[in-house]
Amino acid sequence: MKRIFKTVLTGLTILALALVAVGCTGKEEAKSPAQDTGKKKLVAAADATFAPFEFTDSSGKYVGFDLDLIAAIAEEMGYELEFQSIAFDGIIPALQSSQIDCAATAMTITPERSKAVNFSDPYYKAGQIVVVKTENNDIKGVNDLKGKTIAVQSGTTGAMEAEKATDKKKVIYFTGADQALQELKNGAANAVIIDYPVAAYFIQQGNKDVKLVGDIMSAEEYGIAVPKDKEQILADVNAGLKKIKENGKYAEIYKKWFGEEPRS
Structure with missing residues (x-):
């Protein structure tokens, strides 16, 4: 009987310690929620058939001047960039329906297009x-x-x-x-x-x-196109473009793709 009682007591002690351990684990998990980068998301699009501005390389990766440009702007302004490839004639409808936040796709600024979307400051002649x-x-x-x-x-x-x-x-x-x-x-x-x-x-x-x-x-x-109702995005894109021109990043990207200094 003493042996049985001792065994039961030992079992209860182990169970109690296990419950305490579970309780402690639960409190610790509550103190460590999933990490959040805190970055805003910028959904950008281009028609990836327009080398050297945007195209697909031999490995299937989207590359080009415009992609490097919008990535640099997003990084400068604290955005997490998400890229989508959309046929050129579908870009403006995608902007108007807010499917995307902006389009960096070698789009010429014209009066007609400016009625449908807003444009950033020009970035390429x-x-x-x-x-x-x-x-x-x-x-x-x-x-x-x-x-x-x-x-x-x-x-x-x-x-x-x-x-x-x-x-x-x-x-x-x-x-x-x-x-x-x-x-x-x-x-x-x-x-x-x-x-x-x-x-x-x-x-x-x-x-x-x-x-x-x-x-x-x-x-x-060329300008980066932005939906009419996304004024903050437009302001951030312009601010980011200005910054990368000032810090030399724009010139670095330009020379990478065109082999010369940016034209004024």
Whole structure:
């Protein structure tokens, strides 16, 4: 009986100690909630078919000037960045429905677009250029495009220039700039009208069967697009852009992708 009593007593002691341990563990967990980074989220989008501004590299990763730019701005302003790839002609609808907070996608600031969205301060100066096959000596510029078939990316200022240069029925629209350029390479289009830096980068990547002709058209400025009702986002984007220009980060990103100092 003494042995049994001692065994029971020992068991009760162990049980009591276990309950105390559980109680202590519960209090300790209550003092250590899941960590919170405290960062606000910035949902940004781009059409990742527009090298060198935004595209997919050989490993499937989204890269480009605009992605580095918006990442630097987000870091500067204390945002956690989330990126989405959306077709260019779907960007403004996505902004208007607040599906995204901003778009850094080589979008030219125009009066028409400014009615639908707000734009940041300009961050890049560009213009349109005509691209033709290397052996084509008939097309020397935009004035030679009347009646010609022109491939473009839908919703771009290049598409607007093409519609002015030839019969609209002769304009072939694609969701991506790379598709338009491939249409030219395949011989199904006489020319492409596209942003100069995109065309220059395309040739630099080994596409020597096409060339640039004529002068750069329609001096343009790119801005980061923001929904009309997200005024704080716009203010933060502008503040972040200003800071990275002042601290040299913007120049670093620019030289990485274009191999030269930023143009004033």
